[in-house]
């Protein structure tokens with residue numbers, strides 16, 4: 001049993017619905033076998049649990065583990081190509097790299113780099129866009145199980161447009177996906193997601209086969225891309241003349257529900273937002289990717305007003321790295337700059353988008369997303385090196401909201417020195433923590 005004594009920030013009440021930042025400068029979080037069993041003052045915690053090991057984290061700030069709702073495992077080596085819009089970026093930067101994961105040893109190395117990128121950035125749960133190769137997915141799931149992160153992921157499928165080595169058939173996609181579901185879905189903290197790459201590269205039968213797979217395995221997840229780029233949207237409209245819109249290409253295939261997360265949705269129609277709200281599908285907002293690929297301004301206000309759930313995604317590798325702190329501040333910048341009227345965001349909004357909103361989108365809200373009693377202890381400890389600008393900023397900030405704003409403005413993975421999933425250290429801290 002552990003008592004984590006810390007300055008703690010989290011957002012158990014939604015700032016988009018009138019909630020505020022919950023902050024305490026000396027909070028004792030008592031954790032037994034990964035479960036938060038008490039949240040109190042230090043003296044009471046020690047009196048109640050005199051045998052617990054005390055971990056003093058008062059020098060920094062403890063926040064809930066970050067939750068990334070859209071990040072591509074095969075693109076870790078493709079981060080940092082600048083200056084191309086989506087379709088050219090895919091052709092020249094992402095897809096040639098993704099083809100290399102046909103080689104199992106290559107995929108295994110990339111999976112290790114990817115998981116290290118997540119844990120290093122303080123990400124403890126993620127919806128991971130997978131690989132087109134089933135062998136690469138087995139490698140990925142098996143390494144993710146070892147690290148212990150809460151990962152939802154699946155085999156990416158496409159049957160047109162992309163380079164030939166990345167294409168599959170309806171039969172192959174179903175048999176490989178079903179095999180992966182049988183091996184990995186519900187295995188520890190892993191879950192499977194049916195993952196057509198996007199309707200631009202998936203024909204009607206392939207999408208429908210995904211819908212059938214979902215009907216056969218109703219507990220699995222669905223993820224894909226939606227309304228990211230104007231040329232992509234025009235292409236999808238031409239390919240699916242009978243569909244009402246881009247969203248409808250997934251809807252007609254039976255792929256929409258509360259367990260569906262769609263990345264980007266930068267250019268939705270009102271009908272699409274209303275339909276997403278009706279079925280409970282969530283949008284993964286990926287601000288650095290939207291900026292890098294010049295995809296556009298994410299209509300956060302319209303999502304909120306329509307009642308569509310939104311969380312953050314890094315969209316590695318079109319996004320510029322694994323840091324959800326960076327995604328948060330970029331979301332803030334873009335809302336400010338949106339010529340059609342963005343939503344002013346506070347630091348509490350950013351923390352919520354990077355933690356509790358992700359937990360909600362992934363239906364993990366009962367387990368993680370904040371540091372309340374009854375939740376699992378998934379947490380990230382931010383403790384910048386002494387005299388660095390973030391350290392100076394934290395020490396001289398006038399309020400907890402300002403401290404949090406500085407963390408988003410200046411924080412990097414290097415400032416996140418310890419990360420726990422279910423009470424287990426996955427980054428930092430020397431010796432592994434006993435359960």
Ligand code: GUN
Nearest residue numbers: 094197198225289315318
């Ligand atoms: N749409 C289809 N594939 C991708 C991808 O890899 N990245 C992004 N940003 N959009 C996509």
Ligand code: ZN
Nearest residue numbers: 070129263315
């Ligand atoms: Zn993506």
